[in-house]
Amino acid sequence: xxxxxxxxxxxxxxxxxxxxxxxxxxxxxxxxxxxxxxxxxxxxxxxxxxxxxxxxxxxxxxxxxxxxxxxxxxxxxxxxxxxxxxxxxxxxxxxxxxxxxxxxxxxxxxxxxxxxxxxxxxxxxxxxxxxxxxxxxxxxxxxxxxxxxxxxxxxxxxxxxxxxxxxxxxxxxxxxxxxxxxxxxxxxxxxxxxxxxxxxxxxxxxxxxxxxxxxxxxxxxxxxxxxxxxxxxxxxxxxxxxxxxxxxxxxxxxxxxxxxxx
Amino acid sequence: xxxxxxxxxxxxxxxxxxxxxxxxxxxxxxxxxxxxxxxxxxxxxxxxxxxxxxxxxxxxxxxxxxxxxxxxxxxxxxxxxxxxxxxxxxxxxxxxxxxxxxxxxxxxxxxxxxxxxxxxxxxxxxxxxxxxxxxxxxxxxxxxxxxxxxxxxxxxxxxxxxxxxxxxxxxxxxxxxxxxxxxxxxxxxxxxxxxxxxxxxxxxxxxxxxxxxxxxxxxxxxxxxxxxxxxxxxxxxxxxxxxxxxxxxxxxxxxxxxxxxx
Numbered sequence: 001x002x003x004x005x006x007x008x009x010x011x012x013x014x015x016x017x018x019x020x021x022x023x024x025x026x027x028x029x030x031x032x033x034x035x036x037x038x039x040x041x042x043x044x045x046x047x048x049x050x051x052x053x054x055x056x057x058x059x060x061x062x063x064x065x066x067x068x069x070x071x072x073x074x075x076x077x078x079x080x081x082x083x084x085x086x087x088x089x090x091x092x093x094x095x096x097x098x099x100x101x102x103x104x105x106x107x108x109x110x111x112x113x114x115x116x117x118x119x120x121x122x123x124x125x126x127x128x129x130x131x132x133x134x135x136x137x138x139x140x141x142x143x144x145x146x147x148x149x150x151x152x153x154x155x156x157x158x159x160x161x162x163x164x165x166x167x168x169x170x171x172x173x174x175x176x177x178x179x180x181x182x183x184x185x186x187x188x189x190x191x192x193x194x195x196x197x198x199x200x201x202x203x204x205x206x207x208x209x210x211x212x213x214x215x216x217x218x219x220x221x222x223x224x225x226x227x228x229x230x231x232x233x234x235x236x237x238x239x240x241x242x243x244x245x246x247x248x249x250x251x252x253x254x255x256x257x258x259x260x261x262x
Numbered sequence: 263x264x265x266x267x268x269x270x271x272x273x274x275x276x277x278x279x280x281x282x283x284x285x286x287x288x289x290x291x292x293x294x295x296x297x298x299x300x301x302x303x304x305x306x307x308x309x310x311x312x313x314x315x316x317x318x319x320x321x322x323x324x325x326x327x328x329x330x331x332x333x334x335x336x337x338x339x340x341x342x343x344x345x346x347x348x349x350x351x352x353x354x355x356x357x358x359x360x361x362x363x364x365x366x367x368x369x370x371x372x373x374x375x376x377x378x379x380x381x382x383x384x385x386x387x388x389x390x391x392x393x394x395x396x397x398x399x400x401x402x403x404x405x406x407x408x409x410x411x412x413x414x415x416x417x418x419x420x421x422x423x424x425x426x427x428x429x430x431x432x433x434x435x436x437x438x439x440x441x442x443x444x445x446x447x448x449x450x451x452x453x454x455x456x457x458x459x460x461x462x463x464x465x466x467x468x469x470x471x472x473x474x475x476x477x478x479x480x481x482x483x484x485x486x487x488x489x490x491x492x493x494x495x496x497x498x499x500x501x502x503x504x505x506x507x508x509x510x511x512x513x514x515x516x517x518x519x520x521x522x523x524x
Binding site for chain 2: 051052054090092094099100101102103104107108110111127129130131132133134135140141142143144
């Protein structure tokens, strides 16, 4: 029995251990990068003045952050539009995540969210049309040349699959301090392939002159196995391995128990 | 206490009493109208040969019928395209239902469905991009002039709200054999308003020359209160009223029970 090498986010949108109730860090990251995203979308709007504006959020998740970024983006465009006295425009918001994401919870919250958004913006706001797009962003998601602005925060560090060549790293879930070079290279190669495919797909989907703001996890150190980025996964792997051994102990206990009784 | 006058579909996509496991009638209706829908989409494709084709299904529900209609429509277009030796096209499928619909179950089934669809079609198929659009079709759902083909089966008999003026019909859930004219008129007026709004919205969303195939419940009799269309709802109202009176009885029993014990 081995600790599996793939981690998934908790798909359910509710409960103490859900992503929705454990996503304060991701919320802070969206706030930190907010001025960059706002400037980008404002420049895009003011350079083209489209009558319909399609915004995609990739890796939208299900929780308080899901609609935070896009609502800020819509407010930014609306601020400029109303100042410049332009006619109301249509917004199409494409919320993307893997098919296992809790889209039901997002969709149920939309009627209230839209009511509040329109009240906050004030004035004459055009239709805000929200859709859910289930699928991996390492593949095509939207029609060709259909999206004006793509936003993705804290999602692109999730690889499309477990890299090949991790035989020497079986009891770990990511790079560790002692990872051999081959393992480091395997992760690096997988990221390169994934990111290239990501850019190719988005290149087909963005309208001419469209914009993209991507926020990725990074590190300050040159060393990819430095504690700065691996330590938490190393600790988690230790905990998981410990849990696995406990399961073995527990299984043995259950099996032996009737023998003690008899 | 009154029997509520609004009926909802069972939103959950699983379980014995789910719509998914009780939708054989709706499935038969889709099969019966299949030649009409196929002819309409084929004519549309062959008159314009678009490079991307957007199909919407309104009131898609969550169950075996959800993807049945759209997969037949895609197969029809693909059949013509391959016969005419045209280049692969992009499909965008917009699955719409109310925000309480079980979109999660649909989305989770999509990867397998797409794999099977591509295998069944065979040859070189373009991207098939599926999205969920939560919202009432008595309002805007899609961007202006963005949809080529709209399909809706067995959905448009659901009104947007309980009509006004049903004071004389309190213990019923729809028209009954003895409904006064005022009640008949109230339902008729609500349908007229709803359907007018529906057509207005779809008119804005369809591309020029786009098509729509709508399947609605009808009746042969001139009499709107004839048994042909009301009888099932009359029986259901009787059953619900009976259940409500049982609840009262049961409540009284519970309240009285401690008294008997003491």
